[in-house]
Amino acid sequence: MARPRNLEKRESIRIIAERLMMEHGYRSTSYAMIAEQASVPRAQVQYYFPKKAQIVTGLLNRALDLSIRYIDTYGLQGSDGYATLFRAGQIYFTFLFQDEQLRRLTLDVMADREISSELLFLNQRWADDFLSPNLRVEGESEEAFAMVVGGTYELCYLHLSRGEKVDVVGTIRRMLIAFMTLTGTGAADARRVLEGAELDAKKTLDLAQKMRRELPEMPQS
Template sequence: MSASGSAREAIVRAAYDSFLDVGYARTTYQRIADLSGFERTLVQYHAPKKDDLAQQFLAQVLAAVQAAVVEHGLGRRDEPISFRYALAQLYFASLGSAPLRRFTLDVLDSRAVLEHVLLDDVEWNLALVQPQTGADRQRVVDDTVMGVGGAYELFRYRLRHDQEVAPADLARRVLAASLRHELAGRPLVEADLDVHTLDGARLDRAVAAVIGALRGTAQD
């Protein structure tokens, strides 16, 4: 790895650690510089937009969540409802956990970052569903924006007012829209998901695994 690559990795690692410790809003360039050991000018050279660091970190959160779902046997990839419901539950549970709660609130309060997060969710959902026609693609986009966007807004409200996150409820709201394509247009019903709802103990263990992975991950 080049010296430049090593410096960037250390800067990204410092930013991620800061996000976990104090959130997004309080992660300043000076704080990243102090944690990484590099001058602030070098930090800003390698990371000119703090928003980009937040988006990269959220991508790491999602990657860690997907790995934990597989590792802990929470959902099967060959069962779209099971896998994506487990993924959504763990995603919301992780973002609402104590180490990520401050960061999550900051991001949900930032329209610029949230817009990019929603676009990433749209692309991720399109990759999973793989619609065959333009009309199907637009339906997936619209359903994702409505379902995921609404869930984020409710998530923000719950965090802001110190209410229970209720990951299963948020996950159901997301899937009710985003899985319509696989369900051939029929409504998602409670029975589709009840059997796949994760109990608190399994969810807590998986969240701990996600946070542990984030503490040790510094990839772009």
């Protein structure tokens, strides 16, 4: 069991590493850079984080959790689970695409198969928080989720690699409609459920910017 001092040091290194990744991207943030900024030996960084991917997946996992927290804190729940999922996804993806630095980080993440596969699993767990038990992502719906969300990440990667803007609201709407239809909801019904479900653009951006400010300081779960 780690001693409190060890946990404090690990958290300090994590916060510095996450800030560097949000500023410089995943690929450009090296162990040596983290060690220098944290004033510790490189070996100590690698001791706490044997894989650099652990740092960025932890960051994105807490971004997902924080988007849920914002939905609850500010009373932004939708008319049903899918509408609420739409709104939480809007906050999360707006965070990822809000400026050039975070778009670089997101591009790095989506280009790395190990990280994007882990992110797909995290998204699945996250989606289950909003869906009723009979709609949980499992069995055939798990395959549908992987196909739809994986394809969405590929599309986002394509736009980012070309330096193009990602239409967050349109992308999430198409993703959810595709998932809903693959799991038995009629296309017209799926569109009706999500009609007008998106958050105000300014409110979404405000929350995404708030997330950027507080995310590195948010304790690991």
